[in-house]
Amino acid sequence: xxxxxxxxxxxxxxxxxxxxxxxxxxxxxxxxxxxxxxxxxxxxxxxxxxxxxxxxxxxxxxxxxxxxxxxxxxxxxxxxxxxxxxxxxxxxxxxxxxxxxxxxxxxxxxxxxxxxxxxxxxxxxxxxxxxxxxxxxxxxxxxxxxxxxxxxxxxxxxxxxxxxxxxxxxxxxxxxxxxxxxxxxxxxxxxxxxxxxxxxxxxxxxxxxxxxxxxxxxxxxxxxxxxxxxx
Amino acid sequence: xxxxxxxxxxxxxxxxxxxxxxxxxxxxxxxxxxxxxxxxxxxxxxxxxxxxxxxxxxxxxxxxxxxxxxxxxxxxxxxxxxxxxxxxxxxxxxxxxxxxxxxxxxxxxxxxxxxxxxxxxxxxxxxxxxxxxxxxxxxxxxxxxxxxxxxxxxxxxxxxxxxxxxxxxxxxxxxxxxxxxxxxxxxxxxxxxxxxxxxxxxxxxxxxxxxxxxxxxxxxxxxxxxxxxxx
DNA sequence: AGTGGTAACCTACTCGGAGTAGGAGAACAA
DNA sequence: TTGTTCTCCTACTCCGAGTAGGTTACCACT
Numbered sequence: 001x002x003x004x005x006x007x008x009x010x011x012x013x014x015x016x017x018x019x020x021x022x023x024x025x026x027x028x029x030x031x032x033x034x035x036x037x038x039x040x041x042x043x044x045x046x047x048x049x050x051x052x053x054x055x056x057x058x059x060x061x062x063x064x065x066x067x068x069x070x071x072x073x074x075x076x077x078x079x080x081x082x083x084x085x086x087x088x089x090x091x092x093x094x095x096x097x098x099x100x101x102x103x104x105x106x107x108x109x110x111x112x113x114x115x116x117x118x119x120x121x122x123x124x125x126x127x128x129x130x131x132x133x134x135x136x137x138x139x140x141x142x143x144x145x146x147x148x149x150x151x152x153x154x155x156x157x158x159x160x161x162x163x164x165x166x167x168x169x170x171x172x173x174x175x176x177x178x179x180x181x182x183x184x185x186x187x188x189x190x191x192x193x194x195x196x197x198x199x200x201x202x203x204x205x206x207x208x209x210x211x212x213x214x215x216x217x218x219x220x221x222x223x224x225x226x227x228x229x230x231x
Numbered sequence: 232x233x234x235x236x237x238x239x240x241x242x243x244x245x246x247x248x249x250x251x252x253x254x255x256x257x258x259x260x261x262x263x264x265x266x267x268x269x270x271x272x273x274x275x276x277x278x279x280x281x282x283x284x285x286x287x288x289x290x291x292x293x294x295x296x297x298x299x300x301x302x303x304x305x306x307x308x309x310x311x312x313x314x315x316x317x318x319x320x321x322x323x324x325x326x327x328x329x330x331x332x333x334x335x336x337x338x339x340x341x342x343x344x345x346x347x348x349x350x351x352x353x354x355x356x357x358x359x360x361x362x363x364x365x366x367x368x369x370x371x372x373x374x375x376x377x378x379x380x381x382x383x384x385x386x387x388x389x390x391x392x393x394x395x396x397x398x399x400x401x402x403x404x405x406x407x408x409x410x411x412x413x414x415x416x417x418x419x420x421x422x423x424x425x426x427x428x429x430x431x432x433x434x435x436x437x438x439x440x441x442x443x444x445x446x447x448x449x450x451x452x453x454x455x456x457x458x459x460x461x462x
Numbered sequence: 463a464g465t466g467g468t469a470a471c472c473t474a475c476t477c478g479g480a481g482t483a484g485g486a487g488a489a490c491a492a
Numbered sequence: 493t494t495g496t497t498c499t500c501c502t503a504c505t506c507c508g509a510g511t512a513g514g515t516t517a518c519c520a521c522t
Binding site for chain 2 (some may be wrong): 174177180182183184185187204207210212214
């Protein structure tokens with residue numbers, strides 16, 4: 001109810017931003033800082049209450065501000081959601097890409113490293129994952145489709161590279177389909193994990209690699225694993 | 232605007248139901264028939280305009296009836312959606328289960344038959360698939376989760392049976408995870424197919440089997456395919 | 463025929479949340 | 493001081509989900 005600053009439990013980043021906000025004189029805060037604050041508040045609310053359970057008024061008052069400010073700085077509700085998702089997707093993509101890059105040349109090792117990074121990411125931010133990427137109640141068609149498309153492209157590029165390493169030239173569309181299927185399996189396992197949290201990211205990565213790698217080898221001449229599986 | 236019967240383009244079943252409705256005297260229609268009509272109208276509207284684009288008033292007037300009737304006969308908007316989805320999911324499950332059953336004993340053949348049946352189903356009802364099962368704008372958490380759970384259970388049961396045929400006893404949770412991943416890949420390929428409609432169901436089934444079967448063999452001692460892939 | 467009961471249906475709301483119009487006050491430049 | 497810009501607010505409109513309470517046709521039974 002205090003009009004100044006919301007007393008939210010603050011996920012670290014939020015706390016830092018609100019600190020910065022509080023440092024301003026009469027509650028008058030520069031545009032960009034306010035925008036970051038609003039996104040942080042919105043993210044927290046989406047995680048806590050889901051998309052449908054979060055109103056634009058909640059976001060506004062959560063940041064100690066009124067509704068038109070939200071619309072001015074971050075746009076419609078769906079746009080707010082998209083912005084949150086884009087941030088999360090950026091972080092996920094960066095983590096996976098980094099792990100793959102660091103895994104060296106061997107295609108099988110790269111796959112395993114990527115899978116592990118993926119599961120570690122969603123394991124570390126389970127709430128975020130459930131609320132945003134695996135959200136059930138968000139009409140976030142565009143945002144979700146965009147994230148998927150991007151992840152599909154990444155995986156497809158990795159597959160194409162791996163196939164080329166084996167001197168195999170494969171149909172781009174086929175590779176795209178395989179990449180989509182692989183990401184579908186990732187998503188589904190992410191959801192499954194939410195209901196079986198006692199498993200570790202390493203176990204899931206192992207499972208994933210074991211399920212998918214042999215087929216990749218067969219379909220695309222991918223990697224040079226003779227008979228052994230999963231690294 | 233005519234209060235009696237809507238002139239919707241009628242997907243066969245709808246036409247039949249509306250015929251039956253029209254056969255009644257003063258627009259007074261027995262409860263059960265009206266319910267089926269409402270569900271048919273709703274399904275059509277969801278397919279045409281999506282979940283968010285369809286209002287309960289639309290459904291009501293589409294059936295030549297007022298809103299409270301809808302609430303009385305089929306409940307809230309989400310319940311209407313769930314009912315539509317349940318129907319579609321029943322049909323899908325029946326088709327897949329039938330194909331698997333008809334495929335005989337060989338586990339690899341069963342997998343291929345199931346995959347083919349799945350893709351044929353969504354190929355034949357692309358609009359329905361996109362609007363319901365692969366819907367982006369529906370807060371149909373419960374319904375979608377239920378359909379997934381059911382499909383997961385089915386696949387898990389098939390996997391367990393296949394593993395047992397090889398005399399292998401495997402962790403139930405592991406099998407569940409694999410089944411979930413497999414269904415995630417199905418879903419993703421279904422979406423992919425919507426954007427690459429020139430592919431055939433047979434091609435997708437082949438691709439799917441080729442991607443997944445070898446991994447299953449390695450993970451669960453599933454089927455007795457020695458080195459060859461995809462049947 | 464009348465009369466009670468019930469099944470099918472309607473009008474006319476409430477309520478909540480998305481999105482907007484238009485203005486007020488602080489800060490700063492000239 | 494005056495004008496401009498920037499941040500922010502009050503007070504709406506609009507739309508759609510869901511509901512309260514009443515009305516009409518039909519049916520069963522006397």
